[in-house]
Amino acid sequence: MSPSAESGSPYENITEMTLLTPIKDGEADELAQVLAAVQIAEDSPIKKISTIHYARWVILDEGARLLFTSNFDGTWEKYLRDFSEKIPEGLDAIWGHCVGWPGAQPFAPFRKWVDRHQVPANLFYAAYPESTVREVQRALDWKEKTERFVAELAKPPRSS
Amino acid sequence: MVVSVGRVLQENLGDIQGNLLHAYHMPVARYAFYRLEDPASGRAWLGKLSDRVTSATRWSEGDKPSSTMNVALSFRGLEALGLPTATLASFPEEFRLGMAERSEILGDVGESAPECWEDALKGDGLHVLVEIHAQTTTALESHTEWLESVSQAAEGVVVEYVQDAALPKTGTEHFGFVDGISQPSVEGSALPELPGHGTPVESGKWKPLRPGEFILGYVGEDGLASETPTPAALGLNGTFVVFRKLHQRVADFRQFLRTTAQALWDTDDPEKVELLAAKLVGRWRSGCPLELSPDQDNAAIANNPQINNNFRFAQDPDGERCPIGAHIRRANPRGSLDATDTLVRRHRILRRGLPYGEWLESESDDGADRGLVFIAVGSSISRQFEFVQEEWINKGDLFFLDGEKDPFVGANDGTGKMTLPGPSVPFIFNLQRFVTVRGGEYFFMPGLEALRKLAQGKWSADS
Amino acid sequence: MMSTDPDIPLDLHDIQGNIIKAYNREDYVTARYVLYQVTDGAKGREFLAELLPYVTTAAPWSRESAVRAGNPKPPVTLNIAFTHQGLEALELPAASLLTFPQEFVSGMVKRREILGDDGKSAPEHWDPVWLKPVHLLLWLNGPGRPNEHVLDEYHGMLVELAKKFAPGVECLSGHRGEDGAERDYQSGSALYDEDGNITAKEHFGYSDGISNPFFKGTGANPNNVIGGGKVTRESPDTVEGWEPLETGEFLLGYKDEAFEYPEAPLPPLLARNGTYLVFRKLHENVGSFESYLDETSKHFEGGKEALAAKFVGRWRNGAPLATHPTEEEANGLAARWNQAYVSMKKAEADHDDGAYATASNVYADVRKELVAFDYDQDLAGGRCPVGAHVRRVNPRGGLEFGRSGAFASRGALTNRRRILRRGLPYGICRDRSRDDGEHGNIVMMLVASIRRQFEFVQQQWMNYGNDFKLGNDKDPLLGNHSDDPDGIDGRMTIESTPGSGKPPFLCAGIPRFVETRGGAYFFVPSMTALRMISKALVDPT
């Protein structure tokens, strides 16, 4: 794997990450169960990292490897630090099933492991590359409220 | 490199420099910057200084010295002392690069950009920072005399720049606010634990931060020992110090308050001007927090250290009392980002420093230089000072304040905006920059033992 | 394989009539829809065999004046369609049953979440008959006033015939009638004006059924491709502006718009010349509609009629907003259209072939004005709102949003979502200030893929607005607006003319004007397939 922390994103503010990591022999089923449990949990641990737009884990090749992709705001380094600091248990529960996982903490070996397994995208497209997660959420909130306001003005008085 | 996880801070206060964990509370200070032209003579000079460096050992009643001295080294300074490449490389990247190189991250752009800094603060010559704090001007001068004589005797030790600082007669900083009320409390520092100074815990109480956040070699909030440079003994009991000379545009600030109050409420009634000032900062000028007294200043709150910092923003999620974008809420969001504060406690800063320049008496600008010597202390410049500066002061994205910068110290350019949630007037527009950077550098402030060993050349490549 | 070259006509004798012919245009303006359950496969097949000679095909009718009447118009038409359960009851082999598409197998009730049949449109509120095991749909179309009794007599014969096969073939009761009683059939009828003339209107007062897709091989007037085919990059009021749609969008066994044969059951002979029928009984809340228009139009420039036009994209008289933005223009067009229609009918009644030819040419020209448009000159919706009903169900080239060349063809996102519409209104609205009563539309939609055509349009274009960049706004007229005060508001933006300085007009709180009262998915086999089914000859091996 190309040893590069480089993102395949051509955009200034948004970074993409694609990680391909081999799953330990025979642990794919257990991993799938962990992921399923996270999926149906009320609150995703990912939510704690407020810079992630989208993220997914996919088990590939009949359990041979795990794919992780995400799109996030800011730099690669800061993003990884967030991961390591905010949801170390979650990461351990997932990537602990992968070969060579050093643990989400301390930071340096974790960073090295991610670096080693990252593949930069050859082509990356973002529909609104200049917006951070918070900006998007904020704008959506504005829209919802504005709509309600404009509609209140428009509504005819109800007859009943 | 992990040193020891179970180290107890209190037992090591004698090896930690003063004014880091505990503020000296002295009214005058002098910051002298030296350039070292020769490693050997530089080390010898440092050796002489090290004998008089003030430690963190607590003074007993009546024992407070009339002056103190502390010493820190920039990365160029460590190079100038002849440390080997491997040791130099073990320091964090941002420290190695120095403040000027990090200007994009810090928002030091426009008039605050390094190319606009004072000439002496621009170059690579800020090797050693010597801070003298004193009770009186006389004490300051006499300590300085000693320092000068020692320095003149040393070959190749050149004074690059000297900055004096003193609390104005108002006892406030130059915009008129009582400063320095909120500081993180540190586990094992032997400081009284005032409510609001640590990190909020669920019971409504506060817990001191773990020492590794501020001193190298101790356990930090992540449960791990803070990383130190190698050899470990060099880092142990040391920390990083950020020095910034911040010029304040006092006349502009006062003018802005008046015209904005006029625009918002159609009045320049002093009460409204004060309210606006408080909204920008999050505290009334007395130091009384908006969170505890949103409608008027309250001296009783301001002067009571058991109360004046004892609040969280969690009960004010929309910022109707203290705006989410107010300066103190950005610089320390307390419990407002999440209940257990995990998003805040790794980004705290100990602030030291003092105003400089004369109080502005006139309405219009008198052209004099006045502002603040800003000192920030932490075990990681990038995770603490730089993070706060970039993410909280100049971005605010984490608070859903996309595009808004700190109204008080942010890198605004005249088009800045601030959201003021409340019944009327939701926004302030056209914010400009009230504070510009005149220069600064990142320093490493070693423990006393490490300083002596540095002076002895124990780790130097050439000895 | 069959060629679909437009010059080579379809085998109209093998295709059921209503697929190609809009019966109401042929003066069959009353209808009865009868549902059966088959509990004995053999009897069911016998019943079918008995019916076969009466099934109306798409073969052209010779006009009454023709000297040799090759294929005279029948007094009443008859057509037949099956649900999947019906085909199973008739004992089609499993190997064949398993090859039908999933949504047809599931049926309309099970697809209600996809279709947005919730609230008052939920199946529990439907006419009870639709919750019974519906197997077979027979529909009869007959003449209007004063000859409605012909349909009645014909229906009586059908009832007698069916009795022969009971038990084993059961006519299902439970169509709600006007008196609330449950009936054995659903009736339908065109509406009449005060003078007793037949109209093309439905209960809300709009002229209906103006625009229908035009596809290859039907033998229809090639000029009718205008407005009915798919858009090219040429002008919409020329023949060059349109191309016929591929037959496979509406009939199984022919190439479709993706250059392949549509998904079809096996064996191919069972599928070819057949299609799917989506049957919906839609109640119209006339009271809500009129009062909403009255209230809201108080603030709307142009008044009630203009607002009604904005909802649909056509004036109630049928003139399209895209080309006739003022009421005056619209009325002019409607008058000419009516005139042309009357002349044509008169010539026909007079058996005057020459006059008829002239009149039908005039009629065709006027008709062109009703359909020959697209939205490229009206991207912002200043004339026809982007969210108006007709613009949603057939956006023409509108989904390119004026970026010419963005897609492989202008109608790339539209051409596979077209729907052939048949059906008639039902009931009489006696009090226009009330919602209750029995009146609405029997909508019959013919498509080669229920999922890709009907369900998609219903879900994405009627009950959602994302494709038009309208967020979650729904079709103002047919959207399943929520009755729940916390639900999504019924909302429509009526765009102002750009540059006019006027604000758009926002309609909020739109109630649900149309409620689903019944329906099912049917398969409409070819004559060949009907014969195969009736003789148990379907063999996919």
Next chain:
Amino acid sequence: MSNIAGKAFAMNLITPIERKQVKWNKVAFWLLTPSKPRNFLNWFTKRLGPRFDFAAKLNGLITLSMIHYARWVIVKPEEWPHLGTEQPREDPAYAYQLFFSNFNGSWAQYVDSFSAGIPEGLDGLWNKNVGWPTSVPQGPFHDYVRHNEVWTNYYYSAYPMAASNDIKSSKRLRNELLDFIDRSEKMGAKEFQREYHKLLSSLQGNPNPDFTAEEKFPCLGQMAPTPIVSLASVAVRRARVEIRSVEEVHDAE
């Protein structure tokens, strides 16, 4: 296992590609990457004819406006990591092209819109892949996508309620409103009304083709959950609610 997060659908498509063909696709990816040198290339490729007009192909993608994020990655056999003896040796015969996207709408809507709307674009990016059937006719194309698609084990979106269009319109709405608030501070009642009407009419969307898509983006539609795209996902969601309520009962006990 879920490919759905609110209005978003996760597509993972992994398709083999002959090693010697990899370079062609990498060139195509590079050409499509929005970066500065592309401007010249656009000018150049436009002149080569529509087949090479990459900007136009991107235009179609933007007009479709269904995608939040998409990426293409090619991994060559020697790039698959081998971390020691505990991992079996592999000998992949092909390189693999990985495609991941986050889009709005149903699977069929997405796949069909691509094959109908921008078939050339798809063919340009996949036709070097082993077994690529071309994007039209759709039957074989559907089969190819289904066969090579991998289901997502865990899928997260920070704003599940928003379609790509919702985000674009929200952003524009917010900018316009803020600007209006700033401008309107000193307006009298009459002027305010006039300007407010102007604002609304601009928010309805502007058809001028010279305007960027974002500038003319309609902003007045509502935002709410999407209509149900798949009955299966409804069933899954219901089951999930049931599991949770059972758990809550247990917790309460």
